[in-house]
Amino acid sequence: MKVKMMYFASIRESVGISQEVLETKSTNADQLLHEIVEKYNLALSLEHIKIAINEEYVAFNTLLNEGDTVVLIPPVAGG
Amino acid sequence: MFEITKGLISHDECKNRIVDQRAGAIVYFDGRVRNHNEGQQVTSLEYQSYEAMAVREGHKIVLEALDRFDIHQAFCVHREGHLQIEDTAVWVGVSSSHRFEAFRACEYIIDEVKARVPMWKKEHYVDRPAIWVECHRCSDKAHDHNHSAQGCSHE
Numbered sequence: 443m444k445v446k447m448m449y450f451a452s453i454r455e456s457v458g459i460s461q462e463v464l465e466t467k468s469t470n471a472d473q474l475l476h477e478i479v480e481k482y483n484l485a486l487s488l489e490h491i492k493i494a495i496n497e498e499y500v501a502f503n504t505l506l507n508e509g510d511t512v513v514l515i516p517p518v519a520g521g
Numbered sequence: 522m523f524e525i526t527k528g529l530i531s532h533d534e535c536k537n538r539i540v541d542q543r544a545g546a547i548v549y550f551d552g553r554v555r556n557h558n559e560g561q562q563v564t565s566l567e568y569q570s571y572e573a574m575a576v577r578e579g580h581k582i583v584l585e586a587l588d589r590f591d592i593h594q595a596f597c598v599h600r601e602g603h604l605q606i607e608d609t610a611v612w613v614g615v616s617s618s619h620r621f622e623a624f625r626a627c628e629y630i631i632d633e634v635k636a637r638v639p640m641w642k643k644e645h646y647v648d649r650p651a652i653w654v655e656c657h658r659c660s661d662k663a664h665d666h667n668h669s670a671q672g673c674s675h676e
Contacts, residue, residue, distance in 0.1 A: 448571065450569055450570075450571055450639070450641060451569055451641035451643070451653045452641075452653040452655075454569075455653075490655065490657060494571070494574055494639065497573050497574040497577050498574075498577075499637075513571055513574070513639070515571075515639055516641065516653070516655060517655040517656055517657055518635070518636070518637065518638060518639055518640055518641065518656070519635075519640065519641050519642045519653075519654040519655065519656045520568075520570075520575075520599055520611065520634050520635055520638045520640035520641075520642070521552050521599075521610065521611050521631060521634055521635040
């Protein structure tokens with residue numbers, strides 16, 4: 443299936459792009475996270491990463507659907 | 522009720538968003554860019570947001586405050602882009618009949634914004650390379666540990 447990945451902050455700088463359409467065999471958010479980490483050889487503290495699908499925080503076992511917009515959320519730092 | 526802006530935040534314009542004839546108290550928080558952090562001299566801050574989700578999550582937080590506290594109006598705006606020392610980065614304002622609820626609601630909103638709204642800041646320093654701040658303590662003051670942002674940490 444295809445999903446839209448968006449990247450922000452430190453992750454954007456590491457992957458070198460702000461977004462992409464990704465053809466993936468991952469079926470849930472956790473698998474996709476690990477796929478991205480491997481693809482870009484990211485040095486992330488996974489325990490601090492959250493995932494959003496279609497603009498909502500989701501649990502890591504959330505299933506992916508065709509066309510989802512997925513964002514890896516590093517620790518937020520607003521304010 | 523919650524906005525992201527690339528322009529300067531005007532205190533007077535923000536205050537107009539929360540006026541209410543029932544209100545005897547107006548409490549606001551004006552979060553500024555300071556010139557130091559954890560022993561380092563900071564020269565500027567660069568804010569980036571996942572804007573669509575940030576606005577959505579920010580709206581939820583303000584609605585939660587209106588639901589939890591006996592207040593009349595609430596408004597929050599956060600800046601994005603490259604900010605300089607003393608610039609306002611975030612502004613939160615609440616109006617209520619009496620001060621106690623306004624103080625509590627204002628604190629609730631800023632604490633939740635810092636814990637949940639997908640925004641990031643890159644700190645620029647006098648004498649070392651800029652870094653993205655990873656605030657692992659920012660959710661320590663979040664008020665409800667059952668909300669969605671808290672329930673999805675990596676297992």
